[in-house]
Amino acid sequence: xxxxxxxxxxxxxxxxxxxxxxxxxxxxxxxxxxxxxxxxxxxxxxxxxxxxxxxxxxxxxxxxxxxxxxxxxxxxxxxxxxxxxxxxxxxxxxxxxxxxxxxxxxxxxxxxxxxxxxxxxxxxxxxxxxxxxxxxxxxxxxxxxxxxxxxxxxxxxxxxxxxxxxxxxxxxxxxxxxxxxxxxxxxxxxxxxxxxxxxxxxxxxxxxxxxxxxxxxxxxxxxxxxxxxxxxxxxxxxxxxxxxxxxxxxxxxxxxxxxxxxxxxxxxxxxxxxxxxx
Amino acid sequence: xxxxxxxxxxxxxxxxxxxxxxxxxxxxxxxxxxxxxxxxxxxxxxxxxxxxxxxxxxxxxxxxxxxxxxxxxxxxxxxxxxxxxxxxxxxxxxxxxxxxxxxxxxxxxxxxxxxxxxxxxxxxxxxxxxxxxxxxxxxxxxxxxxxxxxxxxxxxxxxxxxxxxxxxxxxxxxxxxx
Numbered sequence: 001x002x003x004x005x006x007x008x009x010x011x012x013x014x015x016x017x018x019x020x021x022x023x024x025x026x027x028x029x030x031x032x033x034x035x036x037x038x039x040x041x042x043x044x045x046x047x048x049x050x051x052x053x054x055x056x057x058x059x060x061x062x063x064x065x066x067x068x069x070x071x072x073x074x075x076x077x078x079x080x081x082x083x084x085x086x087x088x089x090x091x092x093x094x095x096x097x098x099x100x101x102x103x104x105x106x107x108x109x110x111x112x113x114x115x116x117x118x119x120x121x122x123x124x125x126x127x128x129x130x131x132x133x134x135x136x137x138x139x140x141x142x143x144x145x146x147x148x149x150x151x152x153x154x155x156x157x158x159x160x161x162x163x164x165x166x167x168x169x170x171x172x173x174x175x176x177x178x179x180x181x182x183x184x185x186x187x188x189x190x191x192x193x194x195x196x197x198x199x200x201x202x203x204x205x206x207x208x209x210x211x212x213x214x215x216x217x218x219x220x221x222x223x224x225x226x227x228x229x230x231x232x233x234x235x236x237x238x239x240x241x242x243x244x245x246x247x248x249x250x251x252x253x254x255x256x257x258x259x260x261x262x263x264x265x266x267x268x269x270x271x272x273x274x275x276x277x278x
Numbered sequence: 279x280x281x282x283x284x285x286x287x288x289x290x291x292x293x294x295x296x297x298x299x300x301x302x303x304x305x306x307x308x309x310x311x312x313x314x315x316x317x318x319x320x321x322x323x324x325x326x327x328x329x330x331x332x333x334x335x336x337x338x339x340x341x342x343x344x345x346x347x348x349x350x351x352x353x354x355x356x357x358x359x360x361x362x363x364x365x366x367x368x369x370x371x372x373x374x375x376x377x378x379x380x381x382x383x384x385x386x387x388x389x390x391x392x393x394x395x396x397x398x399x400x401x402x403x404x405x406x407x408x409x410x411x412x413x414x415x416x417x418x419x420x421x422x423x424x425x426x427x428x429x430x431x432x433x434x435x436x437x438x439x440x441x442x443x444x445x446x447x448x449x450x451x452x453x454x455x456x
Contacts, residue, residue, distance in 0.1 A: 062426040063370055065408045066363040072411035076423035078382060079416045191380075241333040241380070241420040271333075271380070271419040278380040278419070 083139035084269040085147070089248070091133055091262025093153055096255050097174060098125030100205055104222025106167060108213035113167045115222045117207055122159040122171055126257070129155040129176060133262065139273045143186050149199065151178040157207075169211040169220065178203030178228060188278040191238045199230040199250065229253050230260060241271035333420040334376040348446035350379035351417075355443050357454045358426055368406060369394070369438050369454055370428045380419040387427065388412050391444040395451070396435040400442065403429035 057069035064072045073079075097119035104115040119125050131153025137145045154175040161170040180201015187194040204225045211220045232250030239245055244266040252258040272278055337352050339345050344355040356372040364370075371392070377383050388407075393400040405412055406428035417423055431438050442451040 061361050061363050062358075063361045063364070063406075064411060064425055064427050065406050066361055066428075071409075072413075072425060073415040073423075076417060076421060077415035078418045078421075079414075188380075241418070270382070271421060274382055274418070276381050 078270060078274075081270060083274040085135075085137040085139070085145070085244075085266050085273065087133075087135040087137070087246075087264050087266040089133040089135070089246075089262045089264035091131055091151070091153070091248075091260055093127075093129045093131065093176075093260040094258060095127045095129050095153075095155070095174075095176065096125060096258050097122065097127060097205060099255070100224050100226065102205070102207040102222035102224050104207075104209075104220055106169065106209075106211040106213075106218060106220040108167070108211065108216045108218060111213075113164070113211070113213070115164075115167075115169060115209065115211070115220060117162075117169075117171065117209070117222055119207075121162065122157050124157065127155040127157065127174060129153040129174070131176065133264075135182065135264075137182065137184070139186065139270075139275075142274075142276050143188075145182075145184045145186060145195075145273075147182045147184070149178075149180060149182050149201070151176070151203075153178075166213050167211060168213075169209045171207055171209045172219075173208045175206040175208070176203050177206070180228065184234075186236075186273055186275065188272065188275045190278070193236040193238070193244070193273065193275075195232075195234040195236060195246070195248075197232040197234060197248075197250070199228065199232060202227050227254055232260070234264070236264075236266065238272060242268045244268065334378065334422045335420075336378075337374065337376050342452075344443060344450050344452045346443065346445040346447070346450055350377055350381075350383045351385070351445075352376045352378060353443075353445050355452060357452060361428065364406065364428050367437070368428045368430050369403070369441055370426060371441065371443075372424070372426050374422065374424045375417060376422045377417045377419055382416050382418050384414055385417045385423065386414045387425070391449070392429050393442045393444075393449070394429075394431050394435060394438040395440040395442070396431065396438065401432050401435055403431055403438075403441065406430045 059067060059069045061067055100119040102115070102117040102119070104117075106113045106115055131151055133149055133151040135147050135149045137147030139145045152175070154173055156173050157171050159171040161168050178201060180199055182197055182199050184195050184197035187196075202225060204223055206221050206223045209220050209222065211218050230250045230252045232248050234246045234248035236244040236246040246264040246266060247262070248264060249259065249261040252260070337345070337354055339354055340356050342357070346353045346355070352375065354372075354374040356374070358370040358372045360367065361370055373387065373390075375385060388405060390405075392403045392405075394403050412427075415423075429441065438454060440451055440453050442449040444450075
């Protein structure tokens with residue numbers, strides 16, 4: 001035990017003198033800094049910074065064959081560049097939730113209450129939702145494209161408060177989280193491209209409710225999921241070779257009467273989607 | 279189109295602000311519409327900047343440049359100063375190509391017919407390409423490219439004062455300085 005304390009003491013002493021000396025040096029205005037055991041620090045990245053300087057290529061000529069930093073075609077040769085299209089859309093959807101059954105749980109006073117809501121119990125089961133959609137498409141075989149899409153939308157809802165024992169819950173909003181594949185074709189017509197498309201995917205539908213047990217009020221989510229098969233037609237207007245604005249409309253064939261329409265901004269890796277003729 | 283975009287943002291506002299302006303007594307309709315207008319303007323400005331920021335629409339030729347065209351491509355040939363890194367004297371030409379078509383076009387500068395007037399006779403020049411870089415490349419629709427290429431005259435030619443380029447039609451010639 002005594003040895004342990006000694007070791008601790010020695011270790012402390014081993015650190016302490018250096019600290020004391022350093023402080024002493026700082027206080028000594030006239031002393032020579034050479035004699036001070038200052039813990040000099042060095043930049044360990046010297047080697048890496050030196051090598052990064054070497055990596056910076058300095059161009060010596062503009063003439064092909066003499067250039068050190070670039071090869072012929074760099075910056076303009078699009079051989080092998082895929083015709084990718086990145087899009088962001090704002091859309092409005094006439095969504096129908098009357099056929100859905102939501103399941104969830106509410107926690108009140110350390111008790112779990114099961115929630116079950118039917119979409120038809122909402123005051124308005126035909127909702128007008130607003131949302132955003134992000135897409136990435138790849139054009140293959142010149143006029144055919146495949147892509148992936150994720151979307152997020154929501155709407156406020158209302159419904160009569162439902163009482164389930166001591167639990168009272170009131171629906172407040174519905175959110176949709178969707179994703180899937182989009183198969184499409186592009187038919188170029190001057191600066192426009194007409195796109196018949198088919199979306200195949202699914203979506204999670206989240207119903208937010210206010211639940212209340214006595215004076216305890218909580219926000220609670222109940223959810224469900226469903227498939228979406230949505231044929232669409234879109235018209236893209238190329239405002240520039242690499243940028244397009246589209247309007248589209250589609251309908252979910254699995255939920256009759258559901259309509260989706262929106263405006264989409266697309267950035268193209270290849271001008272006009274690299275269509276061989278236009 | 280702007281109406282469509284603005285209509286979307288009007289609809290989306292009910293989503294972004296859980297209840298929307300209708301049930302937000304603190305937001306006056308005038309203020310909400312101004313905000314919407316600002317978002318619309320930003321969106322359209324961004325689309326315009328990105329969309330109109332590129333695309334070949336025609337070439338403004340440099341003085342003394344040679345201008346040739348075919349069905350899709352505009353070619354501008356400009357004499358450039360000799361590069362000291364070249365193994366021997368040879369004319370250096372700046373080549374600028376713009377694609378007027380909306381579809382990609384193959385560009386093969388090895389196939390470009392360049393000749394030099396050597397003592398009254400036309401001698402073919404070949405591109406200086408020690409690394410074998412020149413090959414068939416693809417120029418995107420409405421895109422432009424620019425390269426500077428040295429053209430190697432026959433070893434018997436001491437000085438090249440005039441080069442001729444054939445691109446699609448009849449050859450056109452260019453006097454070189456010096």
